[in-house]
Amino acid sequence: MTSFVELWTYLSATPLFGLTVTVAVYCAAHAAYVQVNQAPWANPVMWTVVALAALLTLSGTPYPAYFSGAQFIHFLLGPAVVALAWPLWQRRAALRRHAGPLLWAALAGGAVACASAVVLGWALGLPREVLMSLAPKSVTAPVAMGIAEAIDGIPALAAVFAVLTGMIGALSGRYLFDALRIPSMAARGFALGTASHGIGAARAMQVHPDAGAYAGLALGLQAVMAAVLIPFILRWL
């Protein structure tokens, strides 16, 4: 038994561990998600995060040891943000045709999500650095971390809030849109990209190509607008 513990100690300290468990657990979670017809509650990101958090906590593996391997996946978020130029380019005709309404909806939706989070959090007595980490929550995680840093939030916490926001949108979006009687897949996708960034957009892409395209468009717009506007506005508060 000692040898097993020794082997585990060795393996869990190498970068290979973090990388392997991340990809392996995600693949399993995704397979399960497909198995249940992509039901929102089976969201693969959520279950992968839950499973890995439990695994690390139970095995006593510190987060930095895990991240030394997982950083190789994390690093790809940067190029992925740049890659959002592609869906923007693909939908440039729609963007030009509906430029006014789309920009207005992206601005209003992003502003409502940000302001309601900060005001509600303040009303519930959350400390300032938590509020500043909540502000960029509807923006894709790498950009949210950059914004949080610029406004004295906690980048790591901002990233967690962003991921949770994405999961909430991906999980509940369908029910919310049904309740509001919004059948348009384009409008649903654009809303998911605006308020739940990459995770909402990933969900939209799986559900409907129209929804996915508009979600990608909204995701890119939100990253640019929030990165410019949130630090600018919050500096005056």
Place this chain on the structure above:
Amino acid sequence: METLRGFTVLLLCQSAGELLARGLALRLPGPVIGLLLLSAGLMWPPLRAPVQAAAEALLTHLSLLFVPVGVGVIAHLQLVAQFGWQMLVVLVLSTWAGLAVTAWLLRRRLAQEAA
């Protein structure tokens, strides 16, 4: 090879973005500047096919990329224990508000779009 060439373009745009952000002390994250640079760059047709291949490869598995950061919640369990329910209420309600406002504003304009 196309995918790899596209990936090179993405990394070059990101690097240029990081350099511009540092050099000009812009308060924009480097990847966002990279996104803007690439949007302009796509006017040049030879870039399109490689960028499409790399972008589709990356964006198809976009949700996987959020896992490492999401697991970071275990490094903040103290804050979660102290303010867990407040944070959850804030996140859920503000996300619904953002989703509802955006979709509501577009419900008519994009209705004919969905075919």
